[in-house]
Each structure stands twice: as C-alpha cells, then as structure tokens.
Amino acid sequence: MIKHLRKIVQAGWGLLSNGYIKGFLPGAPRLYTGALKHFCVPGLNCYSCPGALGACPIGALQAVLTERHRRFPFFVLGYLAAVGLLAGRFICGWLCLFGLLQELLYKVPTPKLTVPEKIDRPLRKLKYLVLAVLVVGLPLLYRTKYGAGLPFFCKYLCPAGTLEGGVFQVLLNDALRPALGALFRWKMAVLLFCIAASTVVYRPFCKYLCPLGAFYSLFQRVSLVRQRFDSHVCTGCGACAKSCAMGVDPRTAPNSAECIRCGECQKVCPVHALSFGAGKNISSKEQIVS
Amino acid sequence: MKRNHSNKFKIVLIAAALALCVFGALSGEASIVFTKAATICMECIGLD
Ligand code: SF4
Ligand code: SF4
Ligand code: SF4
Numbered sequence: 001m002i003k004h005l006r007k008i009v010q011a012g013w014g015l016l017s018n019g020y021i022k023g024f025l026p027g028a029p030r031l032y033t034g035a036l037k038h039f040c041v042p043g044l045n046c047y048s049c050p051g052a053l054g055a056c057p058i059g060a061l062q063a064v065l066t067e068r069h070r071r072f073p074f075f076v077l078g079y080l081a082a083v084g085l086l087a088g089r090f091i092c093g094w095l096c097l098f099g100l101l102q103e104l105l106y107k108v109p110t111p112k113l114t115v116p117e118k119i120d121r122p123l124r125k126l127k128y129l130v131l132a133v134l135v136v137g138l139p140l141l142y143r144t145k146y147g148a149g150l151p152f153f154c155k156y157l158c159p160a161g162t163l164e165g166g167v168f169q170v171l172l173n174d175a176l177r178p179a180l181g182a183l184f185r186w187k188m189a190v191l192l193f194c195i196a197a198s199t200v201v202y203r204p205f206c207k208y209l210c211p212l213g214a215f216y217s218l219f220q221r222v223s224l225v226r227q228r229f230d231s232h233v234c235t236g237c238g239a240c241a242k243s244c245a246m247g248v249d250p251r252t253a254p255n256s257a258e259c260i261r262c263g264e265c266q267k268v269c270p271v272h273a274l275s276f277g278a279g280k281n282i283s284s285k286e287q288i289v290s
Numbered sequence: 291m292k293r294n295h296s297n298k299f300k301i302v303l304i305a306a307a308l309a310l311c312v313f314g315a316l317s318g319e320a321s322i323v324f325t326k327a328a329t330i331c332m333e334c335i336g337l338d
Contacts, residue, residue, distance in 0.1 A: 059326065
C-alpha cells in the first residue's frame with residue numbers, strides 16, 4: 001500500500017477537478033464555461049472557483065430548488081443518492097478538497113482541542129439542520145419579489161465558496177472589489193473562523209456544519225462499499241478507536257455516520273480486523289456491525 | 291449468499307438513482323445547473 005495514497009488521491013482529485021489553469025491567468029475569463037459544468041463533482045467544490053471544471057452538488061441542488069417554477073431536483077438528488085449508495089462518506093475521506101484543506105490545517109503545530117462529548121454530540125447534529133434549513137427548506141420556500149429563491153447556504157455560510165470562489169475571484173478580478181460589502185465581510189469571518197478552528201479541531205466543518213457530509217452520512221449503513229470488522233480476529237487492543245480523528249470506534253460502529261472512510265484505523269490495526277469492501281470478498285467468519 | 295442478494299439489491303438501487311438522474315437531466319435540470327455553474331455566482335463570493 002502506498003504510504004500516502006489517500007493524500008495523493010485527495011490532492012490529485014482536487015487539482016484535477018480545479019484544473020482550468022486559464023482561469024487563474026491574467027486577462028483570461030475567470031471561469032470555465034465548457035460542457036463539463038453540466039455535471040457535479042462528488043465533493044464540496046465551488047463552481048465559482050476560477051479553476052473549477054465541474055459543478056458543486058450543494059450549489060447545484062440549491063440552483064434547482066430556487067427556480068421560479070418549483071420542480072423536484074431529480075438530476076442532483078439522483079446523482080447524490082447514487083454516489084451515497086455506492087460509497088457513502090468515502091467521498092469525504094478521499095475526494096473533497098475542502099476536507100483536505102482542513103486536514104492540512106490540523107497539521108499546523110498548535111495545541112489540539114478535544115471537544116467534550118456533551119458539546120460534541122449535539123453539535124454533530126447541526127449539519128443535518130444546515131442541510132434541512134439552508135440547503136433545502138429556505139431555498140425551496142422563500143421567494144424574492146422577482147419570483148426566484150435564494151441559495152441560503154452559499155450566500156450566508158459556505159466557507160468553501162468564500163475561499164475557492166470569493167477570495168480567488170476578488171483577487172483576480174478588479175471589477176468585483178468595489179462591490180464588496182457587509183455580506184463579504186461576514187462570509188470572510190466564517191471562513192477565517194473555520195480556518196482557525198481547523199488548526200485545533202480535526203475537520204470541524206465536516207463534523208459540525210457540512211450539508212454534503214450530512215447527506216452522504218445517511219447512506220453509510222446501506223452503501224455498497226463499506227467498512228468491515230472481523231470480530232473473530234480483533235484482539236480488543238483499541239488502537240483503531242484511538243487513531244480515529246473523527247471520534248468513531250470502528251469496532252462497534254464500522255459504518256458510523258461520522259466515519260469518513262479514511263482508513264487510518266485500518267493502518268494501525270495489528271491483526272487487520274478492519275477493511276473496506278463490498279460483499280463479494282466477505283469471508284464466512286466476517287461480521288458486520290452497524 | 292444472503293450478502294450477495296443484498297449487494298445485487300444495492301446495485302439495482304444505484305441504477306434506479308442514476309435513472310432518476312438521467313430523467314432529471316433530460317427534463318432540463320442539467321441546463322439549470324450549467325447556467326448557474328458557468329456564471330460567476332454572486333452568492334458564493336458573498337456579494338449582495
Ligand atoms: S458557495 Fe459552497 S455550496 Fe455554493 S456552490 Fe460554492 S462551494 Fe458549493
Ligand atoms: S463533510 Fe463536506 S467538506 Fe467535509 S469532506 Fe465531506 S463533503 Fe467535504
Ligand atoms: S473509523 Fe476509521 S475509517 Fe472511519 S473515520 Fe475513523 S479512522 Fe477513518
């Protein structure tokens with residue numbers, strides 16, 4: 001197994017899906033406008049990033065929900081359900097640039113904070129509220145006087161959009177700067193808070209706020225690709241649970257909603273009791289505890 | 291054996307989700323997504 005395989009995949013995918021180099025060059029149009037923009041990438045990746053080659057699934061979902069004539073978002077929800085049913089939060093661990101950014105920030109040598117369980121548990125539910133209210137509820141129900149809705153999550157919260165879209169577009173585009181106001185300052189404050197928090201808490205945005213992580217987590221227990229635990233070979237040493245920065249004990253909940261399928265626990269298990277796979281390769285001894 | 295059945299069922303579900311996705315794309319949603327994604331999004335940036 002290549003030692004840094006996951007980091008290579010994360011960075012490689014991040015570069016590939018934001019590979020429109022021309023968007024970053026002086027004088028070029030600041031956005032890719034080719035046919036690939038019809039399709040969503042699996043992770044949270046702003047379509048306003050100058051390099052973005054695909055659409056952001058959470059932005060795309062809100063775009064359909066905010067249409068003047070309301071319609072059911074078959075395209076985006078069908079896509080997200082297919083990805084979720086296939087791999088669940090594997091996307092979070094392997095194919096999300098904003099997740100990678102938070103991981104890298106956590107490597108900054110600052111004192112680390114373990115959020116007490118009493119606070120951590122209810123806070124983890126917040127991401128479902130963000131999904132229900134800011135991504136689905138308000139964009140669907142609220143209408144401006146011109147008849148269209150507003151993408152509340154993009155507009156008022158999303159730090160990935162502020163960073164990949166906002167910061168880059170503002171730096172590269174002189175014309176945008178005079179228009180910056182209170183909303184931009186608010187979004188920058190949210191982004192800076194997320195950046196600072198990521199240096200002391202592992203992936204705080206993913207744990208507490210991300211609506212895409214919340215959506216994929218709904219499929220963790222039923223997805224085709226999943227984490228398997230073999231209780232027959234486990235010695236009970238607990239190394240896996242100690243290694244999990246998402247706070248999961250993979251022995252009791254190998255497919256927990258909070259597991260991002262990063263595989264770090266599998267690396268430290270001395271007897272290889274944990275693995276990823278679909279049912280095909282399961283041995284008769286193997287148990288799946290969900 | 292049971293596990294293989296459940297995997298087949300999951301594959302059918304994934305195919306059904308993809309079918310919904312294709313249906314949505316053909317009924318005009320892909321163009322809505324494209325129009326939004328191929329224009330600088332003021333909300334993403336944080337412009338009023
Ligand atoms: S602001 Fe956030 S949710 Fe909206 S399109 Fe950009 S990355 Fe996606
Ligand atoms: S929780 Fe959201 S930001 Fe974090 S890795 Fe998953 S999709 Fe990306
Ligand atoms: S349980 Fe294992 S695979 Fe899941 S998040 Fe924790 S370390 Fe990663």
